[in-house]
Amino acid sequence: MAxxxxxxxxxxxxxxxxxxxxxxxxCLETLPRDKDHPFAAAHPDRFFSLPNVGSVLTQMxxxxxxxxxxxxxxxxxxxxxxxxxxxxxWRDCLEAGATVVVPAEHFPDGYDEVRRMxxxxxxxxxxxxxxxxxxxxxxxxxxxHCLVLGERAGxxxxxxxxxxxxxxxxxxxxxxxxxxxxxxxxxAGTRLAVAARAASxxxxxAHLVYLDDAGLSAAAVGLALWPGMSVVTAAPRMxxxxxxxxxxRMPGRAVVGVPAGVGRGGVARVLAAAGx
Numbered sequence: 700m701a702x703x704x705x706x707x708x709x710x711x712x713x714x715x716x717x718x719x720x721x722x723x724x725x726c727l728e729t730l731p732r733d734k735d736h737p738f739a740a741a742h743p744d745r746f747f748s749l750p751n752v753g754s755v756l757t758q759m760x761x762x763x764x765x766x767x768x769x770x771x772x773x774x775x776x777x778x779x780x781x782x783x784x785x786x787x788x789w790r791d792c793l794e795a796g797a798t799v800v801v802p803a804e805h806f807p808d809g810y811d812e813v814r815r816m817x818x819x820x821x822x823x824x825x826x827x828x829x830x831x832x833x834x835x836x837x838x839x840x841x842x843x844h845c846l847v848l849g850e851r852a853g854x855x856x857x858x859x860x861x862x863x864x865x866x867x868x869x870x871x872x873x874x875x876x877x878x879x880x881x882x883x884x885x886x887a888g889t890r891l892a893v894a895a896r897a898a899s900x901x902x903x904x905a906h907l908v909y910l911d912d913a914g915l916s917a918a919a920v921g922l923a924l925w926p927g928m929s930v931v932t933a934a935p936r937m938x939x940x941x942x943x944x945x946x947x948r949m950p951g952r953a954v955v956g957v958p959a960g961v962g963r964g965g966v967a968r969v970l971a972a973a974g975x
Contacts, residue, residue, distance in 0.1 A: 703826060703827030703828065704827045704830075705827075705849065706824065706825075706826075706827075706830045706848035706849045706886070707848055707849075709827040709830040709831050709834075710773075710800060710830055710834055710846070710848055711736065711737050711738055712737055712831075713830070713831040713834040713835065714726060714738055714771055714834055714838070715737040715738045715741050715742070717834065717835060717838045718738065718741070718742050718745060719741065719742075721769070721838065722745075723767060723768050723769045724745065724768075724769050724771065724838060725745045725746075725747070725763055725768045725769065725770045725771065726738045726739075726742075726745065726746050726747070726770075726771050726773070727746075727747045727749055727756065727759065727760070727770055727771070727772045727773065727797075728746075728747070728748055728749070728772075728773040729749055729750060729756065729772075729773065729774055730748065730750055730773075732748035733748075745768075747759065754788070756772065756788050756792065757788050757791040757792055757795060760772060760791075760792045760795045760796070760797045761795045763797075764795055764796040764797065769798075769838065770792075770796075770797040770798070771797065771798045771799075771800065771837075772792045772797045772798070772799045772800065773800040774789060774799060774800065774801050774802070774805075789801070789809060789813075790809075790812065790813075790816075792843075793813070793816060793819055793843045793845060794816075794843075795843075796843050797843055798837045798838075798843050798844040798845070798846065799843070799844075799845050799846070800846045800848055801845065801846070801847050801848070802847075802848065802849075803823070803847050803848060803849045803885060803886070803934065803937070804934075804936070806847045806936075806937070807936040807937055807940060810910075810937075810940045811940065813845045813911070814910065814911050814912055814915075814944070815912060816845075816911075818842050819842065819843055819844065819845055819911060820836075820837075820840070820842065820844045820845070820909055820911055820913075820914065821844075821845045821847070821909060821910050821911035821914065822837075822844060822845070822846050822847065822908055822909050822910075823847040823884055823885045823907075823908060823910055823937070824846070824848070824908055825883075825885060825886050825888075825889040825906070825908075826886070826889075829908065830848065833846060833908065834846070845911075847885070849885065849886040849887075878901055878902070878927055878928075878973070878974065878975065879902055879903070879927045879928040879929070879930060879973035879974060879975065880902065880903035880904065880905060880922075880925045880927060880928070880929050880930070881895060881896060881902055881903065881904045881905070881929075881930050881931075881932060881969065881973070882904075882905050882906075882907060882922070882929055882930065882931045882932070882945070883904065883905075883906045883907070883931075883932050883933070884906075884907050884910070884931065884932070884933035884934075884937060884938075884941055885933055885934055885937060885959075886934075887932075887933070887934045887959035887960040888931075888932040888933035888934060888937075888938075888959045889906060889932075890959065890960075891932045891957070891959040891960070891965050891966070891969060892904055892906070892932045892969070894965070894966050895932070895965075895966045895969040895970060895973075898966055898970060899970055899973070899975045901975075902973060902975065903925055905918070905921070905922055905925070907941075910941060910944075915944050915945065915948060916948060919945065919948035919949055922945075922949060923949055923952070927953075928953045928954075928955065928972070928973055928974060929945070929949070929952060929953065929954045929955070930955055930956070930957060930969055930972045930973050931945065931954065931955070931956040931957070932956070932957050932958075932959050932969060933956070933958070933959060934958070934959055934960060935958040935959075935960070935961060938956045938958050938959075939956070941956075942954065942955075942956045955972050957969045957972050
């Protein structure tokens with residue numbers, strides 16, 4: 700697996716590059732100003748550090764959107780492990796047309812509400828290249844996006860070319876030969892799935908990035924073509940809601956989950972769940 704920047708750093712670097720080509724892109728972060736922030740250094744007139752703000756954030760996003768700008772809002776984790784910006788402003792920012800970036804460890808609290816928001820793609824990329832691609836897609840789109848990013852250096856799947864622009868699912872392996880299929884989500888889930896597939900190459904692997912209703916429904920069409928058991932690997936707090944949604948879209952199919960990043964023996968648990 701190729702190891703690169705963390706998703707957060709990849710986001711910052713790619714958004715800085717995008718803003719160099721598009722003067723409408725603005726970055727707002729709900730944490731103290733970082734003296735090493737690349738966007739702030741390159742585009743100081745379009746960067747805003749807004750720690751501990753409430754309705755001011757939504758007002759700024761609305762005003763920027765009305766003026767023709769494309770705001771990207773980064774919601775930072777609070778000192779006590781909670782989101783520094785409560786959920787209603789996230790929703791208001793999305794509804795006002797901003798792309799919102801949320802830390803992965805806090806996002807499941809708002810998963811169902813974001814998932815159901817019409818026209819709002821919800822992306823959980825893995826690795827530097829995939830994160831950069833999702834940022835470019837969000838910047839090119841006329842729609843607000845919700846991006847869920849991890850903090851660790853990402854172990855990517857490789858690739859990340861423009862040819863993967865759909866990013867709903869990436870199927871690996873022969874679906875007719877696969878005894879079971881892994882469905883990986885996020886950084887932790889993808890690490891576990893790749894390790895399990897290295898131990899048992901006969902397993903199939905579908906990697907999901909877009910988890911909104913439209914993205915899951917599109918992915919389910921392709922996933923339904925694969926026979927056998929489906930084993931979902933994702934971080935614990937993301938696993939249950941995604942399992943629920945996939946099961947509802949694949950009735951009659953066996954879909955189980957294995958939490959990633961919980962103690963040792965994750966690969967063994969995946970292989971056992973897959974019947975290998």
